[in-house]
Amino acid sequence: MKQRSDNETPNAGDSRPRPSIAIGQRRVPIPRTRLVRILSGSLLALxxxxxFLPILGFWMIPVGLLILSYDIATIRRLRRRLEVWWRRRQKKTSGNNA
Incomplete structure (x- = not known):
């Protein structure tokens, strides 16, 4: 039986890269399985x-939609449209200031 060293993780044999989403310059890891991603994204959005209640917050809606956009094409398209619109808006405003 092979002994596992302390620096090895239980999934060390899994060669699949862990999925992640980019927020600004950072990459945030998300769950590997599609079912868990859809459940967690749906739960956060819902x-x-x-x-308005304590502990919960409206910040959960965009985070849930961001996680769902990894697997659901309709939400992904809406997110990309928003990104393109935001970048064009930033270029326009930065061009006027120069």
């Missing part, structure tokens, strides 16, 4: 609707 509970975000109760953002």
């Amino acid at each position: 509970l975000g609707l109760f953002g």
